[in-house]
Amino acid sequence: MFKRIDHIAFTVKDREKSIAFYEKHFGFHQYYEHTVPVPAIEKIVYLKLGDTVLELIHMPDGPQLTGYHFCLESDDFDADYTRLQEAGIAVETEPHPAGARESRETGWRRVVFKGPDGESIEFRG
Known part of the structure; x- marks a missing residue:
């Protein structure tokens, strides 16, 4: 399997x-x-x-990519969000609460940035 x-x-x-x-x-x-x-x-x-x-x-x-994304897990959401925003990377979807699929994800947020070829890069944490 x-x-x-x-x-x-x-x-x-x-x-x-x-x-x-x-x-x-x-x-x-x-x-x-x-x-x-x-x-x-x-x-x-x-x-x-x-x-x-x-x-x-x-x-x-x-x-060009459309309708596609991948997601990374962050161990410091605020620091990663700030660092990417200060680097001038375009934000596609502002930070907002993410549903907890399991208990360790309680209180997590998600955000989506744009990559150099239009790919959507989400991260959660």
């Missing part, structure tokens, strides 16, 4: 800009990059944060 999501993948138009964005603002680090035999894709890059893996599919002429 399945046990977890291995990675989340999405297209990016500027590989280096996206790598820098996720490393600087969210603490990911690049650990693998390769080319693929698909003409529209220049490279695929993997970034890691703990056990979370993002696969950035570098397609300079690819489609």
Whole structure:
């Protein structure tokens, strides 16, 4: 049976800009990059944060993302929110209470920021 999501993948138009964005603002680090035999894709890059893996599919002429998001868990919601806001990252949805799916989430809030290719980046905590 399945046990977890291995990675989340999405297209990016500027590989280096996206790598820098996720490393600087969210603490990911690049650990693998390769080319693929698909003409529209220049490279695929993997970034890691703990056990979370993002696969950035570098397609300079690819489609823009819509209706998509991923969510990170924050251990200091206020500090992370302030840091990202001060860095000038656009807020898509202002902080608001998040429903507690389990007791440890009681009192949590959620917020959604915009990534460099229009991806929605939620975090909760």
